Amino acid sequence: MADLQVVFSTSDPAYKSVSVQVSNMTQTDLVNLSLSQSGSGFSGNFTREIASPVTTDTKLQHGTQDSIIIIYRNPDIPLDTIRKSYPFSGKILSLNSAIYFDRDADGFVDSIFTGITGEVTPSDLSSLQSLIHFPSARSFQIQSVAITGGGLAWIVKEGSPEMKTYTDPGDVVSMSDGILASGNLTAAGSVQVQDRVAPVLISAQYIISVKGDSISVVFSEPPEPFTSVRPFLFSRDGTVYQVTLEQNGILSGNQYTARISSVQSGFSIKGNDLVWINPPAMISDTKGNAQTNENNRKVPVTVKEIPYEIITKIINNPFRPEDQIPEAVKIAYNKSGLTPPSKGLTIVVEPTGEVLRNINLSGTVSIYDVVKNTIIKDKPGVYDLEKQKFYFAWDGLNSNGRKVATGTYIAVVDVFDNQKNIKDTRVLYLGVRR
Numbered sequence: 001m002a003d004l005q006v007v008f009s010t011s012d013p014a015y016k017s018v019s020v021q022v023s024n025m026t027q028t029d030l031v032n033l034s035l036s037q038s039g040s041g042f043s044g045n046f047t048r049e050i051a052s053p054v055t056t057d058t059k060l061q062h063g064t065q066d067s068i069i070i071i072y073r074n075p076d077i078p079l080d081t082i083r084k085s086y087p088f089s090g091k092i093l094s095l096n097s098a099i100y101f102d103r104d105a106d107g108f109v110d111s112i113f114t115g116i117t118g119e120v121t122p123s124d125l126s127s128l129q130s131l132i133h134f135p136s137a138r139s140f141q142i143q144s145v146a147i148t149g150g151g152l153a154w155i156v157k158e159g160s161p162e163m164k165t166y167t168d169p170g171d172v173v174s175m176s177d178g179i180l181a182s183g184n185l186t187a188a189g190s191v192q193v194q195d196r197v198a199p200v201l202i203s204a205q206y207i208i209s210v211k212g213d214s215i216s217v218v219f220s221e222p223p224e225p226f227t228s229v230r231p232f233l234f235s236r237d238g239t240v241y242q243v244t245l246e247q248n249g250i251l252s253g254n255q256y257t258a259r260i261s262s263v264q265s266g267f268s269i270k271g272n273d274l275v276w277i278n279p280p281a282m283i284s285d286t287k288g289n290a291q292t293n294e295n296n297r298k299v300p301v302t303v304k305e306i307p308y309e310i311i312t313k314i315i316n317n318p319f320r321p322e323d324q325i326p327e328a329v330k331i332a333y334n335k336s337g338l339t340p341p342s343k344g345l346t347i348v349v350e351p352t353g354e355v356l357r358n359i360n361l362s363g364t365v366s367i368y369d370v371v372k373n374t375i376i377k378d379k380p381g382v383y384d385l386e387k388q389k390f391y392f393a394w395d396g397l398n399s400n401g402r403k404v405a406t407g408t409y410i411a412v413v414d415v416f417d418n419q420k421n422i423k424d425t426r427v428l429y430l431g432v433r434r
Contacts, residue, residue, distance in 0.1 A: 004048055006033060006070055009041040018042040021071045024062035025085075029053035031060045050177040050185060065092075093118035093180070094187040095132070097151070098173035099194045105293035107165055107200040107220050108158040109138065112193075114173060115151040122147065123181040131178040131186050135171050135193075138164075165197040165220040166285065198289040199223050199254075200297035204232070204275040207257075209306035215245065216257040217275070221285050225251055228281035229261065234301070235274045241267040274298040308351040308359070310415060310424055318431025319345040319396055328384075329391045336382040341395035345430060347381070349390040349415050360385065363415040365392045367430065370408055375399070378414075390415060396432050406434045 008018045018035040035042035048068065051061040062068065067085045074080030097115035104110060114132060125145055132152075134140045139159030146153050174190035202218045217232065229244050241264040249258025263269060276298040277283050277291045284290035316323035325340055333340035351359060361383045367375040376399050381392035392413070396404055411428040 003045055004068070005043055005045050006035060007038075007041055007043045008035055008072060011040050015042070018072065019075075020044070021073075022046055022060055023069045023071070024053075024060065025067040025069060027069070029055065029061045031058060050179065091118050091184045092187050093120065093124075093184055095173065095175040095189050095191055097194065098191050099196050100167065100171070102165065102197040102200075105198065105200060105291065105296035107163040107202075107297050109140075109164075109197060110156060110158065112140075112154040112156055112173070113148070113151060114154065115191075118184065120147050120152065121180075121182045121184075124184065125152075127178060127180045128152065128186070131176045133174045133176070135173070137170055163200075163202060163220050165195075165199050166287075167193050167195045195285070195287050196289055197285075198291040198293070198296075199277075199283065199285050200291065201232075201276060201299045202254075204299050204301050206269045206271070206301050206303045207306065208303065209308065213260045213269075214257055215243065215260060215269075215275075216255065219254040219256065219283075222254045223251070223256070224284050224286060224288075226281060226283055228278070228283075231256075231278055231281040231283060232275050233278045234267075234269065235298075236267070236270065243269065269301060269303075271301060271303040273301045275301055310349055310426075311352050312413065312426050312428060313348050314345055314428060314430065315348060316345040318433050319394070320433050321396075325393050328387070329393055332382045332384040332387075332389075332391050333393065335384070338382060340393050344393050344395035347392040347394070347411060347413060347428065349381075349413060349426070350388060359388065359420075360418045361388075361390045361415055362418055363390050363392070363413060365394070365414075366412045367394065368410045368412070369404075370410070372410075375404060375409060394430070403434070404432055406432055408432075 006020055006022065020033050020035065022031040022033055023029065031046050033044045033046055035044040046060055048060040048062065050063065053061045060068065070084045072082040094117045095114060096117045099113040100109045101111040102109055112134065129142060129145060137160060140156040141159055142154060142156055144155045171193040172190050173193055175186055175188060177188045178186040180186065199219045199221050202220055204215065204217045207214045207216055227247060229247055230242060231245065232243065234241050234243055243263050244261040245258040246261050249256055277296050279292045279294050282290045315326060321343065323343055323345065325342060325344055325346060329346050330340045347365060349361070349363065363381050364378040365381060366377050369375060379392070381390050383390045398404055409430045409432065411430050413426045413428060415424045
């Protein structure tokens with residue numbers, strides 16, 4: 001209905017030409033039209049649009065609720081005038097809402113609902129694709145559109161590389177004034193898009209350190225605080241396994257970090273394992289959109305190991321015959337199935353630093369006198385896994401069970417990180433007083 005035709009019917013041969021004036025109801029825009037003879041009458045075409053008047057063009061601009069006025073004036077008889085008014089009777093469609101969805105839970109909008117006030121017909125769909133405008137920053141590519149209850153369902157592909165599972169002030173859908181094939185009109189307007197997209201993971205990191213392993217993930221948007229100890233699922237080569245976290249995880253913006261309590265028996269976290277949100281955890285954004293899609297976005301795990309140092313110290317140095325072995329050292333020996341001496345000095349080796357991995361150390365101690373005679377050779381110590389400390393208790397006896405004399409002795413401590421297959425050797429000076 002953008003192109004209209006005026007027909008002037010007459011069989012009077014006196015008419016050699018006919019001109020008419022086409023205007024809107026308020027006569028703020030006029031089009032003078034010369035009709036051409038056509039059969040027993042005259043006809044001519046003009047173009048109309050819903051817009052503000054432009055007096056310098058050949059189109060008729062009018063409002064969404066307007067009438068088109070056609071006036072014929074006989075140039076020979078000024079009082080011979082014909083005036084016809086044609087109300088524009090098309091229904092007006094308007095935009096009332098817009099909603100983003102992420103059906104495949106990959107972190108990108110792939111479906112948009114636009115609520116339409118008024119009836120949309122199948123013949124309107126082509127025109128509506130040029131009249132409805134989506135946010136340019138998202139670079140949406142329209143793949144299909146269908147009529148659904150209360151509006152239109154758009155299947156789209158988001159071209160922006162930025163993963164945005166949230167909306168911001170720039171997420172506005174608008175509709176222009178226009179005429180549809182059904183004869184209906186569209187009214188210009190815009191709406192802020194509503195968010196129905198749940199968060200997904202952007203990245204995940206397995207942090208290995210001395211004081212306990214941890215998992216740190218980055219969400220696509222800040223989630224609401226959650227208490228689940230199994231908020232994520234892990235898999236390797238298609239096999240899913242469970243990781244239990246401690247409840248006192250730290251949520252800062254869109255990053256969440258928590259220590260690992262346990263990993264399902266038979267599994268250990270490795271680089272490039274996949275991790276994703278566990279739907280029963282009901283992790284949601286601040287709008288209440290929970291991630292319940294079991295096929296939500298999977299990301300590979302990266303591994304970060306925080307370096308650690310070991311420190312050594314000696315309890316009861318120099319050693320005197322009356323010095324007692326500390327109770328904690330005795331307990332560690334007993335746990336290892338070894339009998340500790342009741343008196344002596346103790347070499348203590350422990351990892352230090354901002355680390356979270358439970359390491360497993362073992363080691364041996366050799367002691368020499370100042371001229372490098374062997375006192376004892378490669379005697380094992382014990383490791384308290386809970387306290388993360390290696391102990392070696394020496395009672396001042398040589399390998400033959402005899403007391404050594406007062407003096408200074410050299411201890412060579414070889415400590416092994418059994419998980420990393422790393423050896424660290426330390427040399428210490430011990431004193432004995434009799």
